[in-house]
Amino acid sequence: MSKNLTKRSEDYSKWYNELVVKADLAENSGVRGCMVIKPYGYAIWEKMQAELDRMFKETGHSNAYFPLFVPKSMFEAEEKNAEGFAKECAIVTHYRLKNDPDNKGKLMVDPNAKLEEELIVRPTSEAIIWSTYKNWIQSYRDLPLLINQWANVVRWEMRTRLFLRTAEFLWQEGHTAHATQAEAIEESVKMMNVYADFAENFMAIPVVKGVKTESERFAGAIETYCIEALMQDGKALQAGTSHFLGQNFAKAFDVKFANAEGKQEHVWGTSWGVSTRLMGALVMTHSDDNGLVLPPNLAPIQVVIVPIYKSEEQLEAISIEVNKLMVGLRKLGIAVKFDNRTTHKPGFKFNEYELKGVPVRIAVGPNDLENGTYEIARRDNLTKEVVSKDGIETYIQNLLETIQKSLYDRAFEYRNNHITEVNSFDEFKQLLDSKGGFFAAHWDGTAETEEKIKELTKATIRCIPLDRVEEAGTCMFSGKPSVGRVLFAKAY
Amino acid sequence: MSKNLTKRSEDYSKWYNELVVKADLAENSGVRGCMVIKPYGYAIWEKMQAELDRMFKETGHSNAYFPLFVPKSMFEAEEKNAEGFAKECAIVTHYRLKNDPDNKGKLMVDPNAKLEEELIVRPTSEAIIWSTYKNWIQSYRDLPLLINQWANVVRWEMRTRLFLRTAEFLWQEGHTAHATQAEAIEESVKMMNVYADFAENFMAIPVVKGVKTESERFAGAIETYCIEALMQDGKALQAGTSHFLGQNFAKAFDVKFANAEGKQEHVWGTSWGVSTRLMGALVMTHSDDNGLVLPPNLAPIQVVIVPIYKSEEQLEAISIEVNKLMVGLRKLGIAVKFDNRTTHKPGFKFNEYELKGVPVRIAVGPNDLENGTYEIARRDNLTKEVVSKDGIETYIQNLLETIQKSLYDRAFEYRNNHITEVNSFDEFKQLLDSKGGFFAAHWDGTAETEEKIKELTKATIRCIPLDRVEEAGTCMFSGKPSVGRVLFAKAY
Numbered sequence: 008m009s010k011n012l013t014k015r016s017e018d019y020s021k022w023y024n025e026l027v028v029k030a031d032l033a034e035n036s037g038v039r040g041c042m043v044i045k046p047y048g049y050a051i052w053e054k055m056q057a058e059l060d061r062m063f064k065e066t067g068h069s070n071a072y073f074p075l076f077v078p079k080s081m082f083e084a085e086e087k088n089a090e091g092f093a094k095e096c097a098i099v100t101h102y103r104l105k106n107d108p109d110n111k112g113k114l115m116v117d118p119n120a121k122l123e124e125e126l127i128v129r130p131t132s133e134a135i136i137w138s139t140y141k142n143w144i145q146s147y148r149d150l151p152l153l154i155n156q157w158a159n160v161v162r163w164e165m166r167t168r169l170f171l172r173t174a175e176f177l178w179q180e181g182h183t184a185h186a187t188q189a190e191a192i193e194e195s196v197k198m199m200n201v202y203a204d205f206a207e208n209f210m211a212i213p214v215v216k217g218v219k220t221e222s223e224r225f226a227g228a229i230e231t232y233c234i235e236a237l238m239q240d241g242k243a244l245q246a247g248t249s250h251f252l253g254q255n256f257a258k259a260f261d262v263k264f265a266n267a268e269g270k271q272e273h274v275w276g277t278s279w280g281v282s283t284r285l286m287g288a289l290v291m292t293h294s295d296d297n298g299l300v301l302p303p304n305l306a307p308i309q310v311v312i313v314p315i316y317k318s319e320e321q322l323e324a325i326s327i328e329v330n331k332l333m334v335g336l337r338k339l340g341i342a343v344k345f346d347n348r349t350t351h352k353p354g355f356k357f358n359e360y361e362l363k364g365v366p367v368r369i370a371v372g373p374n375d376l377e378n379g380t381y382e383i384a385r386r387d388n389l390t391k392e393v394v395s396k397d398g399i400e401t402y403i404q405n406l407l408e409t410i411q412k413s414l415y416d417r418a419f420e421y422r423n424n425h426i427t428e429v430n431s432f433d434e435f436k437q438l439l440d441s442k443g444g445f446f447a448a449h450w451d452g453t454a455e456t457e458e459k460i461k462e463l464t465k466a467t468i469r470c471i472p473l474d475r476v477e478e479a480g481t482c483m484f485s486g487k488p489s490v491g492r493v494l495f496a497k498a499y
Numbered sequence: 500m501s502k503n504l505t506k507r508s509e510d511y512s513k514w515y516n517e518l519v520v521k522a523d524l525a526e527n528s529g530v531r532g533c534m535v536i537k538p539y540g541y542a543i544w545e546k547m548q549a550e551l552d553r554m555f556k557e558t559g560h561s562n563a564y565f566p567l568f569v570p571k572s573m574f575e576a577e578e579k580n581a582e583g584f585a586k587e588c589a590i591v592t593h594y595r596l597k598n599d600p601d602n603k604g605k606l607m608v609d610p611n612a613k614l615e616e617e618l619i620v621r622p623t624s625e626a627i628i629w630s631t632y633k634n635w636i637q638s639y640r641d642l643p644l645l646i647n648q649w650a651n652v653v654r655w656e657m658r659t660r661l662f663l664r665t666a667e668f669l670w671q672e673g674h675t676a677h678a679t680q681a682e683a684i685e686e687s688v689k690m691m692n693v694y695a696d697f698a699e700n701f702m703a704i705p706v707v708k709g710v711k712t713e714s715e716r717f718a719g720a721i722e723t724y725c726i727e728a729l730m731q732d733g734k735a736l737q738a739g740t741s742h743f744l745g746q747n748f749a750k751a752f753d754v755k756f757a758n759a760e761g762k763q764e765h766v767w768g769t770s771w772g773v774s775t776r777l778m779g780a781l782v783m784t785h786s787d788d789n790g791l792v793l794p795p796n797l798a799p800i801q802v803v804i805v806p807i808y809k810s811e812e813q814l815e816a817i818s819i820e821v822n823k824l825m826v827g828l829r830k831l832g833i834a835v836k837f838d839n840r841t842t843h844k845p846g847f848k849f850n851e852y853e854l855k856g857v858p859v860r861i862a863v864g865p866n867d868l869e870n871g872t873y874e875i876a877r878r879d880n881l882t883k884e885v886v887s888k889d890g891i892e893t894y895i896q897n898l899l900e901t902i903q904k905s906l907y908d909r910a911f912e913y914r915n916n917h918i919t920e921v922n923s924f925d926e927f928k929q930l931l932d933s934k935g936g937f938f939a940a941h942w943d944g945t946a947e948t949e950e951k952i953k954e955l956t957k958a959t960i961r962c963i964p965l966d967r968v969e970e971a972g973t974c975m976f977s978g979k980p981s982v983g984r985v986l987f988a989k990a991y
Contacts (some may be wrong), residue, residue, distance in 0.1 A: 037573060037630050038618070041566035046646065049563045071541045074533035075620075075651055075667050076589075079596070081529060083606045093596040097568075098608055099620065100592045102655040104571070104585040114575045116590055116617055125608055126530070128567075128591065128620075138529050148842070154538065159567055159651065163594040175567050350640070 010362055014296045019240040023291060027169045030299045030363050032286065040167040040174030047363065048286060050307035052177070055285060056157065058209050058304075059179060062201050068153040068181060075159075076126035077135045085259035088133055091226020095163040097128040097174075128161040133227060133252070133278055136182045137260040144184060144274060146265045151194070152184040170287035171244075171499050178282035184274045186264065188253070191275035192230075195251040198279040199232035202247035210285070211302040211415040212236050212292045213422045214246055215445070215494060217470025222454045225278075229253035235469045235494070237422045238291035241443020243469045243496035246288050249279035287499070292418050293387075299364025300387055302414050303407040310336060310343040310403060311365045313356045315372030322347065325371055328396075332369075332381075335400040341407065361386060366410050367403060387414055428492070432460075432483045435495070439466055445496045449489035451482035460484055466495045502854055506788045511732040515783060519661045522791045522855050524778065532659040532666030539855065540778060542799035544669070547777060548649065550701050550796075551671060554693050560645040560673060567651075568618035569627045577751035580625055583718020587655040589620040589666075620653040625719060625744070625770055628674045629752040636676060636766060638757045643686070644676040662779035663736075663991050670774035673741075676766045678756065680745070683767035684722075687743040690771040691724035694739035702777065703794040703907040704728050704784045705914045706738055707937070707986060709962025714946045717770075721745035727961045727986070729914045730783035733935015735961045735988035738780050741771035779991070784910050785879075791856025792879055794906050795899040802828060802835040802895060803857045805848045807864030814839065817863055820888075824861075824873075827892040833899065853878060858902050859895060879906055920984070924952075924975045927987070931958055937988045941981035943974035952976055958987045 012029065013021045028034050032048030035041075044052065060070070076099060083089040103120035107113040129135065136154075144152060161175050170176075181198060185191040199216060206212045214234035224231045228250035236246045257263070257273040266272050293300040303309050312329050316322040329345050336343045346356050353370065360368055370382040381399060384391045387410050394402055425444025429435040435446055450456060450468065461467050475491045482489050504521065505513045520526050524540030527533075536544065552562070568591060575581040595612030599605040621627065628646075635644060653667050662668075673690060677683040691708060698704045706726035716723040720742035728738045749755070749765040758764050785792040795801050804821050808814040821837050828835045838848050845862065852860055862874040873891060876883045879902050886894055917936025921927040927938055942948060942960065953959050963985045972981045 034634075036566050036627065038566040038568050038570060038627070041568060043566065043631055044564040046561035046563045050561065052564075053562065069538035069542065070545065071538045072536040072544075072669065074528050074530040074535070075653065076530050076533060078530060079606060083604070086604060089596075089606060093598075093606055096594065096596050097591045097618070098593040098596065099589045100608065101590040102588065104581075104588050104590065104619070106585075112575070112578060114571060114581060114585055116592065126589070127596070135528065135530065139535050142526075161567065177564065 010298060010358060012296060012298065012362075015239065022296070023287075024169065026290060026294060026298060032290070032299075033169045035169065040164055042169050042173050042175075044177075044283065047307065051289070051301070051305050052283060052286060054305050054307070055210075056179075059205060059281065060157075062205060063155050063179075063181065066153075066197065066201060068155045068183075070156065071154050072156060072158070073132050073135050073139065075129055077129055077132075079125045079127060081134050081138050082127045084134060084138075085227050085256055087255070088131075088227030092130040092162070096130060097161045097163055099126040099128065129158070130160055130162045131278075131280075132156065132158070132160075132180055133182065133256050134260075137256040137262060137276070140182075140184055140274075141260050141262045144262055144264050147186050147267055150184060150186045150264060150274065151190060153181075153194075154183065155179055155181045168287075170283055170290075173283075176283045178280050180278060180280040183277045184257070184262065185276070186266065186272075186274065188275050191253075191277050192251050195230065195232050195249045195277045195279065198277070199234060199247070199249040202249065202279070202281060203234050206234055206236065206246055206285075206288075207415065209302075209304050210289055210292075211304075211411060211418060212246065212288055213415065213419040215470060215472055216474070217472040217494065219248075219470060220454070220457060220468045220493070222457055223468065225250045227252060227255050228278075229255070233470055235445075235496075236288050236292065237425055237444060237496070238288070238499065239421070240291070241425060241497070243445065243498040244284075244288050244291070245469070245498065246285060247279070247281040250277060252276035252278060293414055294364065297389070298362035300414070301364035301366060303366045303411045306364065306366050307342065308344045308360075308363075308365050309341050309407055310367045310369060311356075311360045312343065312345045312369045312371065313353050313360075314345075314347055315353050315370055317373075321373050322349075324373070324376055328376060329371060332396075332399065336403060339400055339404050341403065367406060385410060387417075426494070430480075430483060435466075435483055436464055439464055439495075439497065443497070445469065445494045447492040448483045448495055449480035449491075450493050451485045451487035451489055453485075456482060456485050460495070464497075466497050469494045469496050469498060502790060502850060504788060504790065504854075507731065514788070515779075516661065518782060518786060518790060524782070524791075525661045527661065532656055534661050534665050534667075536669075536775065539799065543781070543793070543797050544775060544778060546797050546799070547702070548671075551697060551773070552649075554697060555647050555671075555673065558645075558689065558693060560647045560675075562648065563646050564648055564650070565624055565627050565631065567621055569621055569624075571617045571619060573626050573630050574619045576626060576630075577719050577748050579747070580623075580719030584622040584654070588622060589653045589655055591618040591620065621650070622652055622654045623770075623772075624648065624650070624652075624672055625674065625748050626752075629748040629754060629768070632674075632676055632766075633752050633754045636754055636756050639678050639759055642676060642678045642756060642766065643682060645673075645686075646675065647671055647673045660779075662775055662782075665775075668775045670772050672770060672772040675769045676749070676754065677768070678758065678764075678766065680767050683745075683769050684743050687722065687724050687741045687769045687771065690769070691726060691739070691741040694741065694771070694773060695726050698726055698728065698738055698777075698780075699907065701794075701796050702781055702784075703796075703903060703910060704738065704780055705907065705911040707962060707964055708966070709964040709986065711740075711962060712946070712949060712960045712985070714949055715960065717742045719744060719747050720770075721747070725962055727937075727988075728780050728784065729917055729936060729988070730780070730991065731913070732783070733917060733989070735937065735990040736776075736780050736783070737961070737990065738777060739771070739773040742769060744768035744770060785906055786856065789881070790854035792906070793856035793858060795858045795903045798856065798858050799834065800836045800852075800855075800857050801833050801899055802859045802861060803848075803852045804835065804837045804861045804863065805845050805852075806837075806839055807845050807862055809865075813865050814841075816865070816868055820868060821863060824888075824891065828895060831892055831896050833895065859898060877902060879909075918986070922972075922975060927975055928956055931956055931987075931989065935989070937961065937986045939984040940975045940987055941972035941983075942985050943977045943979035943981055945977075945979075948974060948977050952987070956989075958989050961986045961988050961990060
C-alpha cells in the first residue's frame with residue numbers, strides 16, 4: 008500500500024483532504040456539499056457519540072427526537088435566529104414527483120403538489136423545539152427540562168470541506184429550559200465544561216474556554232460559550248459551543264411557566280452542540296505525514312497484530328500464540344485485530360495501519376516465538392521495542408494510556424507555544440503569517456474594529472478567554488482603551 | 500394521576516392514539532405528519548437500537564452514513580424503485596430565504612436561489628448508496644460489502660398515525676453487495692432471521708416469516724422477505740423487511756467487479772430495514788386498558804420503588820432500606836428507580852407507573868420494614884405478593900425473566916389462536932370481521948385476484964409463509980388451482 012500522501016509542510020490543506028479520503032474516514036458524495044462518512048470514520052464518530060452520550064446522561068439529560076422540517080412561519084418566529092440562518096436554508100416546496108411527459112423514464116416535480124407552506128430543512132432546531140416546549144411547560148415543577156437530540160442538520164454552504172464544512176452534517180444539540188436566568192447560565196457553562204473535558208481527556212485536544220464577541224455569537228443567543236482548539240498549521244478551530252439564550256426563544260414561542268407563587272414568567276433557555284466537525288479537529292491535531300494518529304480512546308482498532316512468516320507452519324505456530332494474546336487483551340477491554348491475511352505482505356500491512364492511525368502495532372515472527380518476545384511499535388512517535396511476552400497484556404494496557412497522555416501533552420505544548428502576546432498591529436500581522444496560532448491582544452470592544460481586523464488579516468476574535476486577567480491596555484488597532492486581552496486567530 | 504384511557508374494546512384505534520401520548524412516547528408536532536419522539540419513548544427506541552446494532556455487528560456489518568438528499572437524476576436511475584416512491588417524495592428546490600419586501604419581519608423563498616437539479620429527501624437510500632458503491636467495488640476482494648445506516652427518512656404520507664405511519668421516521672437500513680446470487684439470498688434470509696430473533700426474543704413479539712407477493716414487494720426488489728406480527732385487534736403489522744435486490748441496482752448504477760478469473764460481473768444486492776414503527780407494534784402487542792405493558796428488555800425503568808409513609812421519619816427509615824436494595828439490583832444490571840417525591844401520593848404514583856408500563860413495582864411501608872418484606876406488583880398480569888427481603892434481588896431478577904417470557908407466551912397464544920384456515924370466500928369474509936387475525940387460504944397466484952380481494956375486504960396477502968406446506972387446493976376467490984396457502988389479513 009503506497010500512501011502518496013502530500014507532506015504537511017508542502018500543503019497542509021491538501022494533506023488534510025487526501026488523508027481523510029485515504030484513511031477511509033469520508034469522501035465527497037454525488038450530492039453537492041454532502042459527504043459520505045465511511046465505516047472507519049463512522050466507527051470513530053460512534054466512539055465520540057457513546058462517550059458524549061454517557062456524559063450528557065450523567066449530567067441529567069435525556070434524548071428525544073424532533074422533526075427534520077420546520078415550517079417557514081415557525082422558523083421566522085425568532086427573528087435574529089431566522090435572519091442568521093436564512094441564507095443557508097434548504098427548502099422543501101413540493102411533495103410529489105410525476106412522470107415527465109416529455110422525457111420517457113424520467114420524473115419531474117409535480118406542479119400540483121406544491122406545499123401550502125414551505126418547509127425548511129433544520130439548520131438547527133431551536134424553533135421546532137421551543138414550539139414544542141410551549142406544551143410541555145406549565146409550571147416550575149416542569150423545569151428544568153434537559154433534552155438532547157442526535158440528528159442531521161443542513162446548512163447550505165458554498166465552499167465545503169470534508170467534516171469541516173459540509174452542507175449536511177451530524178451533530179447533537181442540547182436544548183434546555185430553566186426557571187431562572189442563573190440556572191440557565193449555570194447550564195451553559197456546565198455544558199461548555201463537559202465539552203472541554205471531552206475534548207481534552209477523551210480526544211486529547213487541549214482547548215481554550217471563552218465567550219464569543221457579539222458578532223461571532225450564535226444567532227438568537229445572549230452569550231455563546233465556546234471551546235477553541237489549535238490545529239498544527241496554526242489555525243484555530245471552534246470545537247463546541249454552548250449558548251445562553253436568555254428568554255429570546257421563550258418570548259418568540261410564548262413559553263411561560265407558573266412560578267411557585269403562581270405568577271406567569273417566561274422560561275430561560277440554553278442550547279449547545281458539537282458535530283462531525285470534531286472529526287476534522289481530531290485529524291488536524293494529531294496526525295502526521297505518515298497518516299492518521301488516533302488517541303487510543305477513539306481508535307476502532309487499538310492494537311493490530313501482524314504475523315511475520317515464511318511458511319504455513321510458521322503462520323500456524325504464530326497464530327496459536329497470538330490467539331492467546333488476543334484473549335488476554337480483550338479481557339482488558341482492548342480492541343485488538345489479528346491481520347492474518349495471506350494476500351498481503353507485512354510491509355503493506357504496516358503501511359496500512361500507519362495510515363489508519365492504529366496506536367499500537369505488534370509484529371511477531373519465528374524468532375519472537377523462540378525468544379518469548381513481541382516487537383511493539385507505537386504509532387504516535389514511530390518508536391519500536393522488543394518486549395517479553397510475560398505481562399505483555401498489562402504492558403500494552405499501560406502503553407495505550409501513555410500514548411493517550413503523550414498525545415495530549417504534545418498538542419498542549421504546541422498550543423501553549425502558539426499563544427503569543429502582541430501589542431501592536433504590525434507585530435500581530437507579521438507573526439500571524441510567520442508563526443500562526445492564537446494572539447492575545449488588546450481590543451477596543453467594538454464590532455467595527457473587529458471587522459476591520461478581519462478584512463485586513465482574515466483573523467477573527469476566537470474568544471474572550473474565561474480566565475483572562477483584567478489588564479488595562481490600548482487596542483492594538485484603534486489605540487482606544489481596553490480592559491483585557493482577547494484571542495485572535497485565523498480559523499477553520 | 501387520572502388515566503382516562505379509552506378501553507380497547509370500545510375503540511382500539513382511539514385507545515392506541517391516546518396511550519402513545521399519555522404514556523409520553525410521542526406526540527404530533529407542529530409539522531404536518533411529523534412526530535416528536537418524547538424522552539420516554541426515545542429511551543425505548545434506544546434500547547431497540549442498541550440490541551439491533553449489536554446483532555448487526557455480530558453478523559459482520561459496519562455502520563456508515565450517506566447523504567440525506569438524492570439528486571433527481573440519481574433517484575430515477577433504478578426505474579421501479581423511483582416509480583414506487585415518486586408519489587411520496589419531499590423535494591428541495593431552493594437553498595436560500597430572503598426578507599419578504601412586502602411583509603416586514605417575514606421571510607420568503609429567494610427565487611434567485613433555485614437549485615439546478617432538485618433534491619429528493621431520501622425515502623430510502625438504495626440510489627445514493629449504490630451510486631457510492633460503484634467507487635468502492637472493483638474486485639471480488641471488495642466483496643461482500645456489509646453496511647448499515649441509522650437514519651431518518653421521509654415518505655409523504657397523507658394519513659399519518661404516531662409511529663405507524665409518519666412523514667418522517669427513524670430507521671436503520673442495511674445495504675449489502677455480494678459476488679453471487681446465492682450469497683445475496685443467504686444474506687437476505689439471514690437478516691430476516693435476525694429481525695425475527697429480535698422481535699421474538701427481545702421484544703416478545705411472535706412473528707411469521709415469509710415472502711411478499713409481487714404486488715406487496717419493495718419497489719426494485721426481486722424478493723421481499725418479511726416478518727409479520729399480529730396486533731390485539733386482529734390486524735397484522737409488517738415488522739421488518741429484507742430485500743433480495745438481484746442485480747437491479749448494480750445494473751442501474753453500473754456496479755461491477757472483477758471475479759477471480761478477472762471477468763467483469765454485476766454485483767448482487769440486498770437491503771433490509773426496521774423502523775420506529777416497531778414502537779407501534781410494541782404498544783399494540785402487549786399493552787392493556789391500564790396503559791403500557793413493557794417487556795423488561797425494553798423498559799427504561801424495570802423496577803420502580805414507591806415508599807408508603809405517614810411521617811418524615813418513616814420515609815427516612817424506608818429510604819435507608821431502599822438504598823441498600825437499589826445497590827443490589829443495580830449490581831445485577833437492573834434499571835431501578837426510587838420515586839421518593841413528596842409531592843405525590845402513592846396512588847398517583849401507582850397509576851403513573853402502570854400507565855408507563857414499568858414491569859415491576861415494589862411498595863414498602865413501615866409494616867414491611869418491621870416484617871422484613873416488600874410488596875411486589877407485576878404490571879403484566881396485575882398480581883401482587885408480599886416477599887421476604889432475603890434474596891429479594893435474585894427474586895426480582897428471575898421475576899423480570901418470567902415476565903419477559905410470559906409476555907411472549909401470551910402473545911404467541913393469541914397469535915396462534917388467530918391463524919384460521921378458511922376454504923371459501925364467504926367464510927373468509929365473515930371471520931375476517933368477526934374474529935380477525937391471519938387467514939390461511941388458497942390463492943391462485945395472480946395479482947388480479949389479490950387486488951379484487953383487497954378491494955372487497957381491505958385484506959391483503961401479508962406473506963407466503965416460509966414454512967408453508969405444499970398442498971394442492973383451489974383459490975378461495977377464483978376457484979383456480981393453488982399449490983399452497985398464503986396468509987391474508989387486514990393490516991396496519
